[in-house]
Amino acid sequence: MEGLIMDYPLTTTTILKYGNNAFKHKKVISHLPDGSRHEYTFGDLYKRCKQLANALINKLGVDKGDIIGTFAWNHYQHVELYYGIPGIGAICHTINIRLSLQQIEFIINHSEDKVIFVDASLVPLLEKIADKLETVEHYIVINAPKKFSTSLLNVIHYEDLLENQLEEYEWPVLNENDACGMCYTSGTTGLPKGVLYTHRSTYLHALTISTPNAANYNSSDIVLLIVPQFHVMAWGYPYLCLITGSDMVLPSSHLQPEAIISILQEEKVTKANGVPTIWMGVYEEMKKNPPNPKLALQEYLVGGSALPASLIKNMEDDFGIRGVQAWGMTETSPLGTVSRLQTHHEQLSEEKKIQIRAKQGIEFPGIEMRIIGNDGSVAERDGKTMGELQVKGAWVIKSYFKTNNRDNFTKDGWFRTGDVSTVDDYGYMQITDRTKDLIKSGGEWISSVALESALMSHPKIKEAAVIAIPDEKWAERPLALIVKATAEELLSNEELREFLSRDFANYQIPDKYIFANQIPRTSVGKFDKKEIRRRYAQGKL
Numbered sequence: 001m002e003g004l005i006m007d008y009p010l011t012t013t014t015i016l017k018y019g020n021n022a023f024k025h026k027k028v029i030s031h032l033p034d035g036s037r038h039e040y041t042f043g044d045l046y047k048r049c050k051q052l053a054n055a056l057i058n059k060l061g062v063d064k065g066d067i068i069g070t071f072a073w074n075h076y077q078h079v080e081l082y083y084g085i086p087g088i089g090a091i092c093h094t095i096n097i098r099l100s101l102q103q104i105e106f107i108i109n110h111s112e113d114k115v116i117f118v119d120a121s122l123v124p125l126l127e128k129i130a131d132k133l134e135t136v137e138h139y140i141v142i143n144a145p146k147k148f149s150t151s152l153l154n155v156i157h158y159e160d161l162l163e164n165q166l167e168e169y170e171w172p173v174l175n176e177n178d179a180c181g182m183c184y185t186s187g188t189t190g191l192p193k194g195v196l197y198t199h200r201s202t203y204l205h206a207l208t209i210s211t212p213n214a215a216n217y218n219s220s221d222i223v224l225l226i227v228p229q230f231h232v233m234a235w236g237y238p239y240l241c242l243i244t245g246s247d248m249v250l251p252s253s254h255l256q257p258e259a260i261i262s263i264l265q266e267e268k269v270t271k272a273n274g275v276p277t278i279w280m281g282v283y284e285e286m287k288k289n290p291p292n293p294k295l296a297l298q299e300y301l302v303g304g305s306a307l308p309a310s311l312i313k314n315m316e317d318d319f320g321i322r323g324v325q326a327w328g329m330t331e332t333s334p335l336g337t338v339s340r341l342q343t344h345h346e347q348l349s350e351e352k353k354i355q356i357r358a359k360q361g362i363e364f365p366g367i368e369m370r371i372i373g374n375d376g377s378v379a380e381r382d383g384k385t386m387g388e389l390q391v392k393g394a395w396v397i398k399s400y401f402k403t404n405n406r407d408n409f410t411k412d413g414w415f416r417t418g419d420v421s422t423v424d425d426y427g428y429m430q431i432t433d434r435t436k437d438l439i440k441s442g443g444e445w446i447s448s449v450a451l452e453s454a455l456m457s458h459p460k461i462k463e464a465a466v467i468a469i470p471d472e473k474w475a476e477r478p479l480a481l482i483v484k485a486t487a488e489e490l491l492s493n494e495e496l497r498e499f500l501s502r503d504f505a506n507y508q509i510p511d512k513y514i515f516a517n518q519i520p521r522t523s524v525g526k527f528d529k530k531e532i533r534r535r536y537a538q539g540k541l
């Protein structure tokens with residue numbers, strides 16, 4: 001028997017309207033790329049989103065189901081796009097500005113973006129590939145200085161687009177299972193793959209992570225959104241802040257430790273997010289120049305790479321600021337687990353407590369996880385048995401956009417994460433390894449297989465294997481082990497860097513190259529990465 005409750009769609013517009021009704025006076029503060037500060041309220045945001053909706057339809061001819069790209073920093077205009085585009089039934093596709101130009105070109109053509117909203121400071125990147133972009137009809141430039149010229153065609157300035165548009169718009173009733181957002185994952189060895197979020201998944205994800213056991217935000221919080229809006233929908237924060245009535249602070253391109261600390265100070269930020277590399281930099285800078293007066297920051301939520309126990313301890317001992325670890329993936333919207341202590345941990349020593357907090361944590365309600373051991377069965381939750389982490393839930397991908405990757409899914413409906421983990425008897429998951437042949441540096445992926453095939457196309461190289469090595473600042477960096485075509489070949493690190501820079505973004509290029517006579521192999525002849533990592537750790541490479 002069906003229940004007798006209204007069929008009320010959970011959409012991003014539901015969140016936008018709620019933010020306006022319940023928290024009209026709360027603030028959106030942006031530190032813009034040119035150094036200026038902009039502030040308005042959730043009420044202003046609401047009006048501007050309606051102007052944007054009118055402009056999308058009337059000036060740009062955007063229809064329901066169209067995919068609209070954004071190539072931009074974190075600021076209020078990008079938040080308007082997060083609501084305005086899905087609000088009319090189109091899809092907000094956030095493009096990662098840190099990818100290589102080839103990947104960006106592929107992603108834009110593959111998703112068939114009709115319009116791209118681009119920050120003026122990022123226009124030079126798009127200019128380099130614009131003639132290869134097949135579907136883009138307009139470029140809308142955000143934050144353009146007075147004197148601005150570009151070789152892009154069909155350019156409109158963002159403020160001109162919104163000018164004279166009505167502040168009234170009747171939001172259509174949308175199907176909550178329609179797509180609202182899109183993000184490509186560059187994490188795998190092949191081409192980037194698109195993940196298409198639904199209104200429902202976005203709503204449930206944001207609502208759930210705002211709860212006390214998760215991010216724990218409320219209307220007295222001032223939240224700094226460091227995670228880029230071009231990265232997995234900024235972990236849902238632009239939605240979560242309107243749900244919880246938290247003031248939103250957006251740093252745009254000001255992501256150096258000194259700049260972050262100054263924004264934390266100026267805006268009296270209470271909570272923030274970010275990858276470990278960011279917080280490591282902030283900690284080191286604060287050690288050198290302790291902020292005076294003390295920061296109002298109580299807590300930072302970390303994901304993307306493991307939060308080191310040492311950082312949790314140091315930040316808390318030296319500055320009284322709590323680090324909370326979360327785990328997730330582009331494919332899981334992204335947050336899937338979070339690690340906070342519970343009452344049964346109270347009797348543990350401080351050191352043990354930090355060990356628990358350095359685990360990736362328990363599932364959010366709405367997500368289920370399991371570990372599949374080597375024998376193919378579901379592993380015990382004993383904190384020891386390792387296996388592949390698989391997840392399913394209300395905001396987990398069921399298939400990729402226009403790509404048939406059934407290998408990523410099990411026959412019984414679970415998503416294979418490619419992470420290797422344990423789960424303890426209290427349900428705390430801990431990542432121990434990764435089956436995907438990848439390196440994660442400063443929160444961004446580097447494909448070791450792509451680097452290897454590029455290196456092996458170099459005429460002076462016979463073989464090359466790339467592994468991740470630990471790095472204090474970036475969490476991981478790539479290292480290339482190289483066998484030269486002939487022992488006499490002269491091959492410098494500079495030559496290799498220059499060669500790779502044709503296909504790879506700067507951060508993806510290894511800093512370290514080791515030359516060897518041969519590369520260790522497994523019994524079936526594959527590069528034995530475990531053995532290479534072991535030898536490196538022992539200083540025997």
Ligand code: AMP
Pocket residue numbers: 185187232302303304305306307325326327328329330331334360417418419431434440445
């Ligand atoms: P992405 O799709 O780029 O967000 O990357 C997702 C991957 O990042 C996961 O499958 C993990 O390998 C890694 N990852 C994310 N969060 C954490 C974390 N807290 N600890 C360790 N690895 C993480």
